Amino acid sequence: MFKRPKDTDSSSSDNETLPLSTGSRIIEKTSSTTHSDGETSANRVVTPSYEARKPAVRTLQTHSSSNTGATTANLHVGRGLKLEGKIQSCDSLVIEGDVQATIESGTLTITETGEVRGEATVEQAEINGKFDGTLTVKKCLTINATGKITGTVRYGELKVEQGGKISGEIQSTEGTATSARKSDNAASA
Secondary structure, rough: OOOOOOOOOHHHHHHHHHHHHHEOEEEEEEEEOOOOOEEEEEEEEEEOHHHOOOOOOOOOOOEOOOOOOEEEOEEEEEOOEEEEEEEEEEEEEEEEEEEEEEEEEOOOOOOOOEEOOOOOOEEEEEEEEEEEEHHHHHHHEEEEOOOOOEEEEEEEEEOOOOOOOOEEEEEEEEOOOOEEEEEOEEEEO
């Protein structure tokens, strides 16, 4: 059995450390604090550097608003997942997988690996992957360099990064509706 060495001088003020492992954290025992009974000890939790560098994990959480008492609804369809059906009453929707659905959401984000087929009516959208179907964006539609949209598109404001592609019927929802028919041409801003 392993025995730890005892502190030899309880009046010492230098920090001698003895690491004690508890899972992935290390408790560091220092000899800088003297108790009334003459025993010296202080514990400090130290996080190893490899654990401090771990990226934060995004999880689905419902946050409550202190003013209105309302909650936000967020949905994240991860890479490799397939989803079919209807998605509605969603404040924020992030798609990394394959979705075939009717969508009613606040914001829609399709990542580079995301593919969506169907109909979507959203406040704002950012497209980095593929969308095929009818897309209605009430405010701002952003198509980034890796994004590709085919089908019918209605938007309030349009931002297309160089390399982004849009084909089909494109219509602005502002005062003067312009309709354009494009055949798989790359649109760039």
